[in-house]
Amino acid sequence: MHQTVHVALGERSYDVEIGPDLLAEAGARIAPLLKRPRVAVLTDETVAGLHLEGLRAGLAAAGIDMVSLALPAGEATKSWPHFERAVEWLLAEKVERRDVVVALGGGVIGDLAGFAAAVLRRGVRFVQIPTSLLAQVDSSVGGKTGINAPQGKNLIGAFHQPSLVLADTSVLGTLTARDFLAGYGEVVKYGLLGDAGFFDWLEVNGPALARGDMSARVQAVTRSVQMKADIVARDETEQGDRALLNLGHTFCHALEAATGYSDRLLHGEGVAIGCALAFELSARLGLCSQEDPSRVRAHLKAMGMKTDLADIPGELPGAEALVELMAQDKKVVDGQLRFILARGIGQAFVTSDVPREAVLSVLEDALATC
Numbered sequence: 001m002h003q004t005v006h007v008a009l010g011e012r013s014y015d016v017e018i019g020p021d022l023l024a025e026a027g028a029r030i031a032p033l034l035k036r037p038r039v040a041v042l043t044d045e046t047v048a049g050l051h052l053e054g055l056r057a058g059l060a061a062a063g064i065d066m067v068s069l070a071l072p073a074g075e076a077t078k079s080w081p082h083f084e085r086a087v088e089w090l091l092a093e094k095v096e097r098r099d100v101v102v103a104l105g106g107g108v109i110g111d112l113a114g115f116a117a118a119v120l121r122r123g124v125r126f127v128q129i130p131t132s133l134l135a136q137v138d139s140s141v142g143g144k145t146g147i148n149a150p151q152g153k154n155l156i157g158a159f160h161q162p163s164l165v166l167a168d169t170s171v172l173g174t175l176t177a178r179d180f181l182a183g184y185g186e187v188v189k190y191g192l193l194g195d196a197g198f199f200d201w202l203e204v205n206g207p208a209l210a211r212g213d214m215s216a217r218v219q220a221v222t223r224s225v226q227m228k229a230d231i232v233a234r235d236e237t238e239q240g241d242r243a244l245l246n247l248g249h250t251f252c253h254a255l256e257a258a259t260g261y262s263d264r265l266l267h268g269e270g271v272a273i274g275c276a277l278a279f280e281l282s283a284r285l286g287l288c289s290q291e292d293p294s295r296v297r298a299h300l301k302a303m304g305m306k307t308d309l310a311d312i313p314g315e316l317p318g319a320e321a322l323v324e325l326m327a328q329d330k331k332v333v334d335g336q337l338r339f340i341l342a343r344g345i346g347q348a349f350v351t352s353d354v355p356r357e358a359v360l361s362v363l364e365d366a367l368a369t370c
């Protein structure tokens with residue numbers, strides 16, 4: 001059942017291994033990268049309780065020692081204080097330039113550990129062991145690392161590719177339903193941005209995925225990672241096409257900032273709502289038919305996911321304030337915001353030709369239902 005996706009980036013190329021029970025094989029798979037049999041593992045407290053001993057045993061089976069630091073779970077950890085703590089710990093552990101840092105966790109840990117590895121002694125290698133669906137299909141692949149700033153999401157960071165990604169699909173079984181569905185938001189994104197057939201497949205197989213069907217999970221993770229690998233190989237540093245992977249994220253990042261990176265809205269939940277809004281905006285601009293946003297929302301709802309701004313608990317700021325938050329988006333060029341819109345399901349494209357009034361009107365209508 002194991003699959004391998006190769007990310008072709010010249011001397012920065014690496015494999016993404018996907019399948020059940022990979023944690024037990026971690027030592028054998030990481031060993032070829034090591035100059036000495038020792039790794040430093042960054043993780044979070046929740047994941048540590050569930051999977052750190054499994055990783056320790058997998059490494060020990062290949063004679064590899066590990067030291068570990070567990071940070072608090074949650075998006076608030078992607079911030080300067082925890083980043084500083086992680087870097088200082090790696091220095092205290094005397095992690096050397098030829099050593100390997102391991103990120104064991106979801107997107108927060110992967111992004112933070114990757115950024116720590118990028119700056120430690122001006123760059124050490126790192127291995128991603130993503131434990132959430134979101135991290136397996138998205139954040140562990142492609143080398144975007146970083147932390148959030150008070151001004152916005154992921155505003156401080158570096159491109160730093162991992163040397164290997166081990167996506168153990170068995171560990172998805174320990175996710176809460178909420179976390180699994182948040183990650184599913186990123187899976188749906190791939191169908192929406194570039195593969196209508198995959199979206200059709202998800203409409204049929206999404207419920208089986210959520211129930212834990214391992215073969216469906218491996219298939220969905222592999223298709224998602226393959227799509228991401230192809231895009232990243234064409235455009236590693238987001239000069240063009242890579243921005244397609246940002247479908248739904250312009251709205252999402254503004255909503256995450258507006259909710260204070262709190263438990264009110266998980267990143268993947270914001271992506272799902274953001275994709276629904278991006279399709280609504282596309283339909284209103286006459287780019288796609290009105291059936292497309294309806295179909296997107298129908299599938300998200302059928303999966304029991306957050307779809308509307310009304311699904312976010314607590315107060316939200318007004319439409320003007322949300323658009324203002326978007327001004328910090330990394331896709332802004334010469335002060336002009338760029339959006340990922342769609343001509344249909346599977347047909348996303350990047351454009352700066354979006355009237356501010358159209359964005360405001362989509363948001364005002366969405367806020368009116370809150």
Ligand SMILES: O=C(O)C(=O)C[C@@H](O)[C@H](O)[C@H](O)COP(=O)(O)O
Pocket residue numbers: 138139141142144153154186238242243245246249330
């Ligand atoms: O890898 C990418 O490129 C993406 O845009 C994938 C996104 O799903 C991911 O959330 C990414 O971290 C967002 O990047 P950002 O540059 O918009 O912060």
